[in-house]
Amino acid sequence: MHANLLIENATIVTMNPRRDILTNASLAIAGERIADIGSPTAMRERYSNAERIDGQGKVVLPGLVNCHTHLAMSVQKGITMAVPDGLYRVMWPVERSLTPEDCYVGALAGAAEALKGGTTCAVDHYFYMEEVAKATTQLGLRGVLGHTIMSRLGPIVGEQELEEGIDFVRRWKGRHPLVIPWLAPHATDTVKKDWLLKLRQVASDEGVGLHLHVAQSSKERKYVGEQFGMGCVEYLNDIGFLGADVLAAHCIFIDDHEMDLLVESGTHPLYCPMGHALHGRPQRAWELMQRGAKVLIATDCVCSNNVMDLVGELHIAGASQKQLTGDLRAMPALKILEAVTVDAAEAIGMGGKLGSIAPGFLADLVVLDFEGLHTAPNYSLLDNIIYCCTGRDVDTVIVNGQVVVRGGKLTTADEAELVARVEKTGRALMRRALGKEDDLAWLWRSSFGKEL
Ligand SMILES: [Zn+2]
Numbered sequence: 300m301h302a303n304l305l306i307e308n309a310t311i312v313t314m315n316p317r318r319d320i321l322t323n324a325s326l327a328i329a330g331e332r333i334a335d336i337g338s339p340t341a342m343r344e345r346y347s348n349a350e351r352i353d354g355q356g357k358v359v360l361p362g363l364v365n366c367h368t369h370l371a372m373s374v375q376k377g378i379t380m381a382v383p384d385g386l387y388r389v390m391w392p393v394e395r396s397l398t399p400e401d402c403y404v405g406a407l408a409g410a411a412e413a414l415k416g417g418t419t420c421a422v423d424h425y426f427y428m429e430e431v432a433k434a435t436t437q438l439g440l441r442g443v444l445g446h447t448i449m450s451r452l453g454p455i456v457g458e459q460e461l462e463e464g465i466d467f468v469r470r471w472k473g474r475h476p477l478v479i480p481w482l483a484p485h486a487t488d489t490v491k492k493d494w495l496l497k498l499r500q501v502a503s504d505e506g507v508g509l510h511l512h513v514a515q516s517s518k519e520r521k522y523v524g525e526q527f528g529m530g531c532v533e534y535l536n537d538i539g540f541l542g543a544d545v546l547a548a549h550c551i552f553i554d555d556h557e558m559d560l561l562v563e564s565g566t567h568p569l570y571c572p573m574g575h576a577l578h579g580r581p582q583r584a585w586e587l588m589q590r591g592a593k594v595l596i597a598t599d600c601v602c603s604n605n606v607m608d609l610v611g612e613l614h615i616a617g618a619s620q621k622q623l624t625g626d627l628r629a630m631p632a633l634k635i636l637e638a639v640t641v642d643a644a645e646a647i648g649m650g651g652k653l654g655s656i657a658p659g660f661l662a663d664l665v666v667l668d669f670e671g672l673h674t675a676p677n678y679s680l681l682d683n684i685i686y687c688c689t690g691r692d693v694d695t696v697i698v699n700g701q702v703v704v705r706g707g708k709l710t711t712a713d714e715a716e717l718v719a720r721v722e723k724t725g726r727a728l729m730r731r732a733l734g735k736e737d738d739l740a741w742l743w744r745s746s747f748g749k750e751l
Pocket of ligand 1: 367368369512548599600
């Protein structure tokens with residue numbers, strides 16, 4: 300039998316239906332799929348010609364799915380930190396100066412950081428999505444990609460964005476193994492009702508999902524309340540928008556009735572632990588899960604997070620929800636892992652193909668180095684994965700059978716060159732934006748205390 304790659308002697312967290320954890324096991328990859336799992340001796344005999352990766356002292360996880368981010372915003376790292384209404388006062392004014400090239404460079408840096416932090420698939424939502432797709436496919440990151448559509452308030456609005464959002468889906472459907480095109484209306488207060496209805500229809504017709512922000516800010520909640528006399532989730536339910544193919548980022552400013560609507564419709568609330576903590580308003584993620592909601596976990600952008608490190612994000616989910624609920628059984632390690640593997644795969648329409656380690660599944664894998672002081676002694680593997688590890692423990696990342704990170708280093712890009720490029724592009728964007736927007740220049744000085 301043929302295999303290209305053999306990971307030998309590893310601990311494998313399968314996330315299969317029994318949630319088996321295998322020790323001293325080897326895993327073979329043929330082409331883009333997992334071909335076989337078995338004992339090291341038998342596997343070495345069976346696949347004697349395969350390239351070998353030593354898995355001794357390492358833990359193999361299914362590739363992690365980051366369910367809400369904006370990779371291209373790497374050029375805006377940390378700029379909304381501790382700014383009230385930062386979305387409106389900083390992010391959008393900066394984005395009025397954005398070019399397609401900024402998005403390409405930002406997405407290269409974002410995708411690179413994501414891969415190094417254990418993300419093998421990113422659900423992305425941004426302007427100039429064609430540039431983002433160019434970057435993610437170049438680096439070998441799987442993407443559920445949607446072109447941002449806004450009709451009001453945002454930096455880039457208008458009918459042409461609606462058309463491009465729909466065209467993007469039609470252009471990319473079935474075109475590239477790493478791209479799953481989706482529709483991405485921005486939010487309940489920034490996209491008019493007609494467009495939301497149209498996009499709901501196109502999503503059903505094309506068989507693609509919908510990814511948007513919902514009840515992210517008190518401003519959004521206030522606007523929807525004034526316009527439609529209800530909450531953001533109630534409004535989406537009222538117009539028939541919700542469903543199991545909808546990923547709804549944030550869901551912070553919602554009431555108990557709206558929590559039930561998310562559960563009943565099968566809509567996936569997206570919890571961004573670090574971003575929510577930094578902005579002082581966490582989603583009631585554990586309560587949502589207890590009610591039966593299919594909550595997923597994400598980093599959001601590095602503008603509000605400030606890192607794209609999914610492995611490192613996971614312990615914040617556990618810690619924040621235990622603190623919020625006063626219940627130390629809240630958000631256990633297994634539930635957190637499920638949210639970024641099997642549950643996420645199901646939500647993006649890749650159930651049975653991604654999210655678990657079993658023969659026939661696509662070979663998206665993350666290998667963690669577990670030989671460090673900070674993971675010893677290893678009495679409780681899942682707790683150690685969540686609470687001891689960060690992206691810096693990621694040794695190897697495989698996407699669609701291709702090794703994209705080896706020994707903690709990217710194989711598909713020169714990291715030093717990327718650092719220089721994102722610094723240069725980011726600073727040039729900020730200079731253009733500060734030159735155009737008076738308020739922004741004032742905020743920049745008060746936040747960072749200096750000129751660029
Ligand atoms: Zn977002």
